[in-house]
Amino acid sequence: MNATAQTEVIKDSSMLLQKTMIAENYDELTSVQETGKKVSATFVPGNLNELVMCFDMLNNLPEINAINNGMRKKSGMMVMQAEKMGHSEDVCTYVKADIGSMSRGNIAPNGKPMPPPDLLLLSYTGCFTFMKWFELLRHEYGCETAMLHVPYEGDGIVTQNMRDYVVKQIKENLIPTLEKVSGVKFDIDRLRENLRHSAKAEDDFVWVLESAKNKPSPIDAYFGGVYYIGPIFTAFRGTEKAVDYYKALRKEIEQRIAEGKGPITPEGDMKDERYRLVVEGPPNWTNFREFWKMFYEDGAVVVASTYTKVGGVYDLGFRHDPDNPIETLADYCLGCYTNRNLSQRVDMLEKYVNEYQADGLLINSIKSCNSFSAGQLLMMQEVEKRTGKPGAFIETDLVDPRYFSAANVKNRLESYFQMIEQKRQGARSAA
């Protein structure tokens, strides 16, 4: 095939709907000078969108901006720019892409400059780097910062003390700060309404994730999954738009199941499901499509992933609860995937391998992300031991293209698929 030829990327209608939603959101963000709306910058894990919306504020997510820049092949220069400014080559590339983007005008995907935040809402949930990231942003912007410290589930449980601490911070620090920055008084009924929308969307979202238990799976829960988490992990959770999106997505997947189809890929429907995998770790964004292709061209579908739980672990039962509006926000933050200890993460992976009838666990270990990566080799050993299914390990990065080695990743994946085949043959011979 001609390497320069551009083939048309095939997308489901839900993907197109989401594209429109995201474009509208960027237009809204880049029009605040005209609309006078205030902007809060915050993170995906521990994202309090329902609360922020009570103050007519917009949510801007630096991680998502870095991902956008990664997928549009712009992050490499930004990372290097930040390194020239004195940021270490060893630290998180989301941070460096964000800082590098600022130094280059912070241009949104619609070509307009991103507004500076009026508030840095630091939800310190499951990632140490978040804390220093927002100190760095405060250093640059000099704007108001509100800290929400979410204790880590070191013992695998949420104690009443941990929950009370988060609730008190929301009530006594966050809400007054949001009122001050926005000039809007807090209305708890408005929060309840937003939470109702969240819970509805979460029901359909979980249904979609669990549809991967079908054979063939109608979705790819990692590469496709990053599209499916888009609205609920970002600026749309708690909106009617998100409810409508997940309703439409669910219908689309119901149709796929009825037609016996596999997942959508950029090259159309995946025909032959040969390997069912569980994946731990975030994807690489700079070579996202190339990475995805290594899977679908070999018939590998991801049936469950942990990355799609960083913004909330809904498939284990959590739903935003309008009857306990502040407490539910605390529970949400405390339960995000990377705020769970290693035992809990291993339990989840074991459950996924078993319940989704996967052939094994693949770990995409991300250089930038110690929150995910530290301990993954032990996690793989544990899951292998408990499930009897083979594990494999690849290494890439989030948005630094220097750390994506296509040949290495492909070699490892091909070896892994061969290993799964050999295991199958061994099982057949034994039978």
Next chain:
Amino acid sequence: MSTAEIIARCQALYDDLDFTSAREWKNADPKRKVIGYMPVYVPREIIHAAGMLPLGILGGGDQMEVIHGDAYYQSYICRIPRSTIELGLTKKLDFVDGMLFPSICDVIRNLSGMWQLMFPDTYVRYFDVPQTYQDHIAGEYYIEELKELMAGLEKLGGVTITAEALRESTAIYNENRRLINAVYDFRAKQPSKAPSVEVYLLMRAGMVLPVEEHNQVLTDYLAAAAEEERPLRDNCKIVINGAFCEQPPLNLIRSIEMAGCYIVDDDYMLINRWLLDDVPLEGDPIANLSAAFLHASADTAAKYCDRAEDVGQYLLSTVKKTGAEGVIFTAPSFCDPALLERPMLADRMDEHDVPYISFKYAENSGQMQPIREQAGTFADSIKLWS
């Protein structure tokens, strides 16, 4: 006792990766328990009040070959967790009854989970501390966390930690902090009389010795060092920042000084100086420890700085207090907290015309020539141009 004799004992403790002195302490009474802790801070007063020995675990240094530990970590993760795993798997910590993993970064946080999975018979606690500082919110949370730690130790040791025992332990650690500050003050005033390698080894001894013994060692050293005459070099005075977790090899500390830089302050074992003032002995001892943490504790990259104007002020005040002429930012490779914070600290130093350099190390770094050259050039530039 001479400084040489004192330091020889500290060096032996430092070199002993089998932790013989802590083993001997434990073996003296079958009821005794040893609680390991990693950087950067745990309230040792509580462990002491339970009749247990707090034992600082600071990795394997440059003398231990890491074989098993490397199998658990990717190349882009710092060395201290892999050498700590090595210590665990080679049974060098088999006498340790509990391990505390303080809130410092995601790697040490996740190491707590690894320890739970790998050593299920050991008491393991991820020791979370508040990153906000209001008494009625963070204080209440932290007091409960301290009580949970107490309850865990009580269960482990079959003991009750009384308020009186806590007050006594607090008094002993107050004394320890006073002596440690006295050593630091002595070195800042007369750095030629307290070489940094000696000060470092003295502080490391406090990681393994019972605090009462450490207090005696510090007292002896202060007396001996004041008496001894040593040659004064034409060195500049610098502060070390960023080395609060994975420790540099001794040769690195020595090299900096030999290259022309007297180290007049550092953050090597910050736990020794974490609480800045005496902790009050009156009232509720747990509430006092909480208030000390919230309002009078050292600043480091592992903590959230809640006011932009305060970022870097602690380092700046250290520079001013010690009369330092520059800062060496020296962080372990892949150390998220130190490396993320460094640009902000560097900007603060720029604002106040404090010269600085930066480099990275690992606990097993062996090649010192580039560091000597960099530190030497830095010292020369300060002498010639500052």
